[in-house]
Structures are given as structure tokens and as C-alpha cells.
Amino acid sequence: MPPPPPPSIPAFAAAQLSLLDAELKAETAETSLLVSQSSPTTLQRAGLAVLNLQVASQRTGFGGKTVVELELDAAVGGGDIPEHGLRTGDIVAVQEQPAGSARKTEKTELRKRGVEGVVLKVTSGVIGVALDKDEADVPLGKLWLIKLANDVTYRSSRMNQTMKTLQDMKESEQSPFIQVLFGQGTPSPVDVELDRLSLKDDEWIDPSLNDSQKDAIRFALAAKEVALIHGPPGTGKTHTLIELILQMLKRNQRVLVCGPSNISVDNIVDRLAPHKQPIVRLGHPARLLPSVLNHSLEILTKTSDAAGIVQDVRRELDAKQASIRKTRSGKERRAIYGEMKELRKEYRERERGCVAELIRGSRVVLATLHGAGGFHLKNERFDCVVIDEASQALEAQCWIPLLSASKAVLAGDHLQLPPTIKSLNSKVRGSSTSSSSNNSKGTRMSLETTLFDRLLALHGASIKRMLTTQYRMHEKIMRFPSAELYEDKLTAAAAVKERLLRELGYGVQDSDETREALVFWDTQGGDFPERSEDDNNNNGDAAGKTTTTTGNKMGMGLRESKSNEAEAGLVKTHVHRLVAAGVKAEDIAVITPYNAQLSILSQLLKEAFPGIELGSVDGFQGREKEAVIVSLVRSNAEHEVGFLGERRRLNVAMTRPKRHLAIIGDSETVGRGSEFLNKWMLFLEEQADLRYATMEDVFDEGTAAMAAAAKDAQ
Numbered sequence: 001m002p003p004p005p006p007p008s009i010p011a012f013a014a015a016q017l018s019l020l021d022a023e024l025k026a027e028t029a030e031t032s033l034l035v036s037q038s039s040p041t042t043l044q045r046a047g048l049a050v051l052n053l054q055v056a057s058q059r060t061g062f063g064g065k066t067v068v069e070l071e072l073d074a075a076v077g078g079g080d081i082p083e084h085g086l087r088t089g090d091i092v093a094v095q096e097q098p099a100g101s102a103r104k105t106e107k108t109e110l111r112k113r114g115v116e117g118v119v120l121k122v123t124s125g126v127i128g129v130a131l132d133k134d135e136a137d138v139p140l141g142k143l144w145l146i147k148l149a150n151d152v153t154y155r156s157s158r159m160n161q162t163m164k165t166l167q168d169m170k171e172s173e174q175s176p177f178i179q180v181l182f183g184q185g186t187p188s189p190v191d192v193e194l195d196r197l198s199l200k201d202d203e204w205i206d207p208s209l210n211d212s213q214k215d216a217i218r219f220a221l222a223a224k225e226v227a228l229i230h231g232p233p234g235t236g237k238t239h240t241l242i243e244l245i246l247q248m249l250k251r252n253q254r255v256l257v258c259g260p261s262n263i264s265v266d267n268i269v270d271r272l273a274p275h276k277q278p279i280v281r282l283g284h285p286a287r288l289l290p291s292v293l294n295h296s297l298e299i300l301t302k303t304s305d306a307a308g309i310v311q312d313v314r315r316e317l318d319a320k321q322a323s324i325r326k327t328r329s330g331k332e333r334r335a336i337y338g339e340m341k342e343l344r345k346e347y348r349e350r351e352r353g354c355v356a357e358l359i360r361g362s363r364v365v366l367a368t369l370h371g372a373g374g375f376h377l378k379n380e381r382f383d384c385v386v387i388d389e390a391s392q393a394l395e396a397q398c399w400i401p402l403l404s405a406s407k408a409v410l411a412g413d414h415l416q417l418p419p420t421i422k423s424l425n426s427k428v429r430g431s432s433t434s435s436s437s438n439n440s441k442g443t444r445m446s447l448e449t450t451l452f453d454r455l456l457a458l459h460g461a462s463i464k465r466m467l468t469t470q471y472r473m474h475e476k477i478m479r480f481p482s483a484e485l486y487e488d489k490l491t492a493a494a495a496v497k498e499r500l501l502r503e504l505g506y507g508v509q510d511s512d513e514t515r516e517a518l519v520f521w522d523t524q525g526g527d528f529p530e531r532s533e534d535d536n537n538n539n540g541d542a543a544g545k546t547t548t549t550t551g552n553k554m555g556m557g558l559r560e561s562k563s564n565e566a567e568a569g570l571v572k573t574h575v576h577r578l579v580a581a582g583v584k585a586e587d588i589a590v591i592t593p594y595n596a597q598l599s600i601l602s603q604l605l606k607e608a609f610p611g612i613e614l615g616s617v618d619g620f621q622g623r624e625k626e627a628v629i630v631s632l633v634r635s636n637a638e639h640e641v642g643f644l645g646e647r648r649r650l651n652v653a654m655t656r657p658k659r660h661l662a663i664i665g666d667s668e669t670v671g672r673g674s675e676f677l678n679k680w681m682l683f684l685e686e687q688a689d690l691r692y693a694t695m696e697d698v699f700d701e702g703t704a705a706m707a708a709a710a711k712d713a714q
């Protein structure tokens with residue numbers, strides 16, 4: 001049967017809008033449940049709130065925004081603010097703090113007032129917040145700060161706007177580029193162009209590029225509408241994009257470079273900066289890496305030629321703001337507010353002029369996908385939009401910058417995990433049978449389907465080039481993912497191919513562990529049974545990349561989770577042996593798909609091995625370590641594997657290490673989970689250093705000695 005025709009652009013946009021709406025509801029429900037059900041002191045204990053604050057000062061920041069600095073209330077003695085979890089860039093609410101005796105309705109009322117903003121600076125005694133509203137709205141009296149779960153509402157409003165634009169777009173307004181991206185047209189052939197574009201050896205800016213990287217760059221330069229750069233783990237996607245951007249500049253093109261997260265964008269700014277091209281990074285300075293601040297609009301509007309005139313108004317505004325605090329009369333105060341309103345208007349106008357000049361003069365503009373929707377880029381056009389980590393971004397998010405371009409280059413790996421979707425989480429997170437919606441044409445759609453996925457399905461491999469040399473993993477670690485997921489095309493670069501822990505270079509000794517790249521501890525036989533959350537009252541799955549969001553911190557995971565204590569003991573044995581051979585704990589990571597297991601592991605390992613990194617598989621995507629231990633947890637008579645069945649999750653788990661991968665799991669249970677899992681278990685049995693685990697391994701000498709020492713210390 002031929003595949004169903006792609007949905008019309010309005011039908012696609014309508015389906016996205018309803019999916020985004022469901023997602024927003026799911027996310028806000030989780031947040032408000034958390035905040036409404038917890039008392040201020042509980043939230044403070046969880047690191048999500050800071051109590052007993054007062055305004056120390058106010059000033060005007062970038063964009064004419066009011067910045068308030070909060071300090072500990074003099075009534076509670078002032079001084080250092082107690083330990084809290086707020087960091088620069090967090091989105092917070094500044095509210096009047098309810099008295100302990102306040103009734104519930106009063107508390108709710110207070111929560112409705114207050115203002116939201118972004119944390120700009122955190123020191124021991126002060127927290128600075130850039131407010132979203134004017135200073136007149138800052139509540140008086142004793143204040144508290146609450147960390148809001150994330151910036152979901154801001155993000156979704158720009159995605160919705162973009163989808164509405166697409167929905168309302170008349171056919172005559174749809175560019176050939178947009179039509180190709182929706183399957184209403186076919187991509188122009190690039191073969192002829194490719195020949196013409198054959199770059200000579202001396203035309204490459206980075207001579208170390210490998211052949212697959214050069215091929216991908218040539219292809220992306222030649223493509224008229226769209227090119228996908230498929231970068232399996234460690235293959236140098238970002239490295240390739242830097243050369244691509246520089247080559248585009250050589251061809252006088254103007255490029256907008258985006259990524260789903262600030263860190264993904266900063267990573268590119270960092271690597272692009274040494275090439276001394278005019279670049280500008282849009283985004284809230286509080287959220288940028290310090291090393292890229294020099295390229296941010298905030299700094300450029302202070303240092304560029306056009307900046308002086310803006311600074312004059314800023315100084316005037318600050319002086320007025322200071323005078324308000326000294327004014328007791330309400331009438332005078334109102335008059336000053338009136339003057340400030342005018343000044344702020346002027347400030348914004350001048351700043352806008354200065355900013356527009358800077359942006360127009362920049363051939364490369366960098367922003368998060370969401371940031372590209374700000375007013376700064378409203379009427380700007382680009383020859384190409386480059387999106388890094390595109391397979392981690394929602395499609396609606398990608399369209400925010402895409403509407404301003406006539407060509408797209410997307411880099412990503414659709415065989416690793418897609419963005420986390422809350423509205424799917426409750427039952428079948430990460431499963432291919434995820435919840436979906438039917439649009440008017442009957443096309444099944446899910447937010448988990450990224451633009452990268454959709455374009456591949458629509459136009460096939462002809463719009464894609466894959467990077468095939470990887471610079472991370474020992475050849476043995478790479479072999480299975482390469483064979484099963486990447487058409488057996490990956491090769492390990494000579495420098496990493498045979499790298500073992502024993503060659504780490506800081507006195508690591510040769511041992512059974514340090515001379516092996518791949519170890520499999522098989523726990524089959526029933527001695528290592530899993531426990532479910534119901535048995536041990538633990539938290540939800542660790543699937544969500546939400547380990548830093550409020551939900552997980554508060555132990556709000558209401559989903560089913562699994563743990564395996566005996567397996568955690570084996571992990572400890574293995575870590576101990578690595579450390580005994582001289583491997584630094586900082587070079588070891590332990591990852592697991594389950595939160596319940598993560599919390600057991602952290603009790604068992606954190607104190608014994610300070611510096612070791614523990615995390616969920618999903619949270620570790622994009623990261624790497626010299627040695628990685630993966631605790632698979634599942635071991636049951638029913639051979640149920642839950643979301644271990646998601647091969648993209650396993651791919652992420654097994655491709656994080658450089659020199660050493662130890663898998664701990666029950667081959668009997670796991671091997672029956674899926675064809676992929678079955679092949680993996682067979683591969684490990686044949687190719688890994690196989691160890692059949694017994695309880696003696698759990699209580700080996702080292703672990704037992706450490707346990708005894710810990711007991712003595714109590």
C-alpha cells in the first residue's frame with residue numbers, strides 16, 4: 001500500500017496546536033500540584049523557595065527591565081541567605097510571604113499577586129531578579145521567592161504563535177522551501193551542484209575534517225532547501241557545523257544558528273568565536289555561559305558605538321528609581337512613576353535602534369529556537385537556518401526560526417532519545433505506541449515525532465548525510481550500536497579505537513577491569529530480583545530528562561519505578577575495583593533508567609566515592625565519561641522490561657563511555673524483552689568479558705570492608 005499523503009500545512013498546524021495544548025496542561029498540572037500542595041517551609045527545604053526576603057535595591061537592566069536585588073529581611077537578622085537551590089537563569093515568582101497563621105484563601109490570594117522574573121545573580125547575601133513587569137508591581141513587605149518549574153508557558157506561546165502563522169498561511173504565501181518541508185514539493189537534486197562545489201584541499205578552514213564530515217558539508221552547502229546531518233554519538237556534529245557555518249560565510253550567506261537549549265547554542269558560540277567573524281548571541285544574559293557573554297546583545301549594546309546614547313537614558317532611569325525609595329508622598333511617587341514610564345519608552349526605542357543595527361551587521365546570529373522568536377528578529381531574513389541537536393527539539397519549536405529562512409540544515413541523531421514529552425509520560429513514555437492524535441485528514445501525529453524524523457520519513461535518505469568516524473568509544477564499545485543501529489558504518493578513529501582505562505595516564509594499574517573495554521555482569525538465575533515502587537515506596541522512573549526540575553526533586557514522581565538492591569551492590573563492587581586500580585571516581589559514571597535505582601545507588605556510592613557521577617540514562621544524553629556502568633535493574637519471572645524496550649534509550653546508555661563499559665543486568669529477563677535486546681544479550685555473552693554474578697560478588701572483600709567501616713563510623 002502506498003504511504004498516506006502528507007497532511008496539508010493547515011491540518012498539520014492544527015494537529016500540532018492541539019498536541020501542544022495537551023502538553024501544556026500536563027506540565028502546568030504537575031507544577032501547580034507541587035506548589036499548591038506544599039507549604040513555604042517544605043518548598044524551602046526542597047531548595048525551591050527562599051523565605052524572609054526584602055528588597056535591597058532596584059535598577060534598570062537590559063530591555064528596560066527592572067532588576068530587584070533581594071536580601072534577607074532585617075527582621076530575621078539579615079546576613080547570608082540560607083542554602084537554596086536557585087541559580088541564575090531560573091524563572092521565579094516574587095511574592096508577599098504569607099504569615100504562618102494565614103488562612104488558605106489568603107495564601108492563595110497572595111500567590112496570585114506578585115511578579116515573575118528571571119534570576120540574574122546569586123551571591124551569599126543577595127539574589128537579583130530581572131522582573132517581567134514594572135517595579136510598581138513588586139509586592140511590599142516580607143517577600144519570598146519561588147522557583148517555577150520551568151518556562152513552559154513562555155515557550156508554548158511562541159510555538160503556538162508560529163503554528164497559527166502556518167495554519168493561516170495562504171497557498172500563495174508558501175515558499176518552495178516550506179512546501180518541500182511539508183511534502184508539497186520535492187527537494188531540488190544536488191548532484192550537479194556537488195561536483196561544482198568540490199572544495200579543494202586548501203579551501204577547508206579545518207584541515208583535520210574527516211571524509212564523511214567533508215561530504216556532509218559539501219552536501220549541506222549544495223542543497224537548495226534542506227539537508228540533514230546525521231551524527232551518531234561522538235562523530236563531531238558540532239565540529240562539522242562550525243566548518244559549515246564558516247563556509248557559508250565565505251559564500252556571503254547570512255545564517256541563523258539555533259539549538260533547543262542554551263548550552264547547545266553556547267557550545268557553538270564558543271567554538272565559532274576564535275574565527276573572529278561578526279556574530280551575535282541573542283538571549284537572556286543570565287542564561288548564557290560566561291565565556292560567550294562578550295557576544296551577547298547585552299554586552300554589545302554597552303560596548304558598541306551606538307551604545308552611548310542608550311546608556312545616558314539608563315542612568316537617568318536609575319536615578320529616578322533611586323529617588324522613589326526616598327519619597328514618602330504618594331503624589332510625588334506617582335509623578336516619578338509617570339516620568340519613568342516615559343523614560344522607559346525612550347530607553348526601549350533607543351535600545352531597539354542600537355540592537356537593530358547590531359543585528360543587521362551580524363552575518364551569524366545565534367539563539368535558542370525559542371529565542372529566535374523574540375522581537376529582535378521580527379523582520380530579519382536569513383539564507384539558512386542551522387539547527388543543532390535537532391532530534392532533541394519539538395517540531396513546533398523548530399518552526400520558530402524556520403519561518404525566516406529559505407533553507408534549513410538540521411544536525412542530530414534520530415536514533416537517540418527524542419525530546420521529553422510530559423503528556424505521554426503517565427503510561428507509555430518513550431514507547432513507539434505513544435499517545436497520538438488524529439488530525440482532520442486522519443494522519444497520526446505525536447509530539448515525539450521530530451522535524452528530523454518527519455523529513456527523513458518524507459524524503460528518505462537522499463536528504464541526509466551520515467558522519468561515520470567516531471572519536472569517543474573503544475572499538476568494542478562501538479561495535480553493537482554500529483551494527484544494529486548505524487548500518488555497520490561507524491569506525492573508531494585511530495586515537496580512540498584501542499584506548500583502555502589502564503592507559504589513562506595518571507598511574508592507573510593493569511587489572512581485570514582496566515584492561516577490558518566491555519564487561520557484562522550477568523545476574524541471571526533469580527538471585528537479583530527487582531522490586532517495584534509499591535514494595536519500597538520510591539519515586540518515579542528516571543526517564544524524563546527532568547532530574548533538575550521540581551517534580552523529581554520533590555519526589556513527586558507518581559509513576560511506577562523499579563529498583564534492584566543486589567544489583568546496586570554489584571555496581572558498588574565494580575566501582576570499588578576500578579577505584580582500587582587507580583581510576584579516579586571523577587572519571588566514572590553510573591547510569592540507570594530508573595529513579596528508584598538511582599536513589600539506592602546514590603545512598604550506596606555518593607559518600608564512599610565522592611566525585612562519582614550518578615544519573616538517569618536520559619539525563620546523560622550528550623555526555624561522556626572514561627568509564628560508564630549501566631545498571632539495567634529489570635529481573636523478573638515475567639520477563640517484563642518496561643521502557644528498557646526503547647532501543648533509543650539503550651543506544652544512549654551504551655554509547656556514553658570512552659574506554660570502559662560495564663553492563664549489569666539479567667540476560668534471562670532482558671533478552672526476552674525485544675529482538676534488539678535479545679541480540680544485545682547474545683552479543684554481550686560472546687564479545688564482552690562475561691561474569692556470572694553471585695551474591696559473593698556483591699559482598700566482596702572491598703565492599704564488605706567499606707560497609708564495616710561505615711558502620712563503625714556511625
Ligand SMILES: Nc1ncnc2c1ncn2[C@@H]1O[C@H](COP(=O)(O)OP(=O)(O)OP(=O)(O)O)[C@@H](O)[C@H]1O
Nearest residue numbers: 208209210231232233234235236237238239471622
Ligand atoms: N575530524 C576530526 N578530527 C579529530 N577530532 C575530531 C574530529 N571531529 C570531531 N572530533 C572530536 O570529536 C569529539 C566530538 O566532537 P563534537 O563535540 O563536535 O561532537 P558531537 O557529535 O557534537 O558530540 P555528541 O556526539 O556528544 O553530540 C570532540 O572531542 C572533537 O574534537
